[in-house]
Amino acid sequence: MNLVVAGATGRTGSEVVAEASRRGHDVSGVARSADDVGDVRVSPASELPDLLEDADALVDFTVPEASREHAARAADAGVPYVVGTTGFDDEGIADLREAGEATPVLKAANFARGVRALLEVVQAGVAALPDYDVELTETHHSGKRDAPSGTATAVLDAVDDARDATLDRTHGREGEHERGDAEVGVHVRRAGNVRGEHEVLLAGNDEVLSLSHRAESRRVFAAGAVDAAEWLAGREPGWYDFGDVP
Ligand SMILES: NC(=O)c1ccc[n+]([C@@H]2O[C@H](COP(=O)([O-])OP(=O)(O)OC[C@H]3O[C@@H](n4cnc5c(N)ncnc54)[C@H](OP(=O)(O)O)[C@@H]3O)[C@@H](O)[C@H]2O)c1
Numbered sequence: 001m002n003l004v005v006a007g008a009t010g011r012t013g014s015e016v017v018a019e020a021s022r023r024g025h026d027v028s029g030v031a032r033s034a035d036d037v038g039d040v041r042v043s044p045a046s047e048l049p050d051l052l053e054d055a056d057a058l059v060d061f062t063v064p065e066a067s068r069e070h071a072a073r074a075a076d077a078g079v080p081y082v083v084g085t086t087g088f089d090d091e092g093i094a095d096l097r098e099a100g101e102a103t104p105v106l107k108a109a110n111f112a113r114g115v116r117a118l119l120e121v122v123q124a125g126v127a128a129l130p131d132y133d134v135e136l137t138e139t140h141h142s143g144k145r146d147a148p149s150g151t152a153t154a155v156l157d158a159v160d161d162a163r164d165a166t167l168d169r170t171h172g173r174e175g176e177h178e179r180g181d182a183e184v185g186v187h188v189r190r191a192g193n194v195r196g197e198h199e200v201l202l203a204g205n206d207e208v209l210s211l212s213h214r215a216e217s218r219r220v221f222a223a224g225a226v227d228a229a230e231w232l233a234g235r236e237p238g239w240y241d242f243g244d245v246p
Contacts, residue, residue: 003229004055004079005029006070007062008042011143012084015222016059023226031062045069052077057229061221063145064088068095075102080232083107084225086150100239104232108242109150111224115198116243118213119158122200125209126162132204134159134167135185139197147188151198159184159200 003020007013008029017037020027028051029042036042043051045066052058052073057080060070067085072095074081081099086109088096099105110116126134136159138152148156148171160166167184170177179185199212215221224242231245 001056001230001233002026002054003028003226004048004051004058006045006048006058006060006066007031007085008037008040009033009035010061011141012061012218012221013059015218016061016225019219019222019226020059020229025226032066048073049077052079055079056233057082059083059225059229060085061225064092068092071096071099071105074105075099078103078237080104080229080235081106082225082228082232084109084111084221087146097239101237103237104235104240105238106228106232106240106242106244108224108228109154110196111221111228111242112196112213112215113224114213114215114220115151115154118198118200118211119154121211122155123158123162125200125202125211126159129202129204129209130163132202132209133179133183135187135201135203137187137189137197137199137201139189139191139194141193141195142190144190147190148186149188149196149198151196152186152188155198155200156184156186 003025005016008017009031014037017040027040030045030048034044058074059082060067061084064087138149169186170183171186195215197214202209228245
């Protein structure tokens with residue numbers, strides 16, 4: 001398969017390039033700069049339309065403003081688009097959804113299969129313990145721009161689904177603060193080179209249930225994203241989820 005990777009020089013994109021190459025795909029990349037990654041040619045993002053002419057899929061790990069542009073180019077070319085970038089605002093999501101009308105689009109805040117399972121387990125745990133307090137902590141490397149992480153937001157959405165309510169998301173605490181029943185605490189740490197850790201704490205009735213996931217390398221995200229691209233190639237235009245990928 002002919003795969004184009006946007007953000008090919010980045011921490012995650014370079015792992016996607018390596019994973020896709022290991023699987024025998026023809027890989028090319030785009031980034032702001034044009035620093036080749038190993039044997040893989042990386043072009044400036046302005047060359048994306050040319051590269052998409054022969055592409056079977058585009059995988060994107062960049063920044064929201066670039067991804068909005070990449071989604072439009074994928075839609076123009078009718079190329080399946082897998083996006084792992086996080087931190088979109090509502091307008092950004094609307095742009096991605098618009099692209100999904102012209103080409104298959106698969107967006108995931110986390111391409112680790114363990115996180116996919118975590119979302120299901122959190123939902124089951126919160127539903128089974130309706131009166132327990134819920135607190136979320138996430139840790140990422142110091143270069144991460146958006147906070148809380150896209151994965152943390154997905155976990156919080158799963159908590160809301162399980163409670164059938166929209167809980168108040170309290171981001172850190174300082175000073176006097178009485179905890180409300182409809183509150184979920186959200187705690188963000190940024191340090192060093194941590195690949196991504198998420199922990200959900202459920203506490204009540206003199207017990208604590210802790211559900212957590214830790215990515216041990218970025219290869220786990222790359223493997224999931226390439227699985228998604230292989231599965232998405234040849235699908236009908238539409239909006240897909242990582243949960244759709246077997
Ligand atoms: N969904 C998941 O499983 C998952 C996992 C990990 C990360 N992420 C997300 O993926 C995104 C990238 O993370 P990262 O840590 O890999 O970032 P990174 O190391 O900073 O890499 C960003 C890449 O995007 C390129 N880029 C930046 N601005 C651009 C622009 N305006 N136009 C074109 N290319 C541009 C950079 O190119 P230059 O080097 O030339 O500047 C670089 O190749 C973040 O949103 C992160 O949260 C998602």
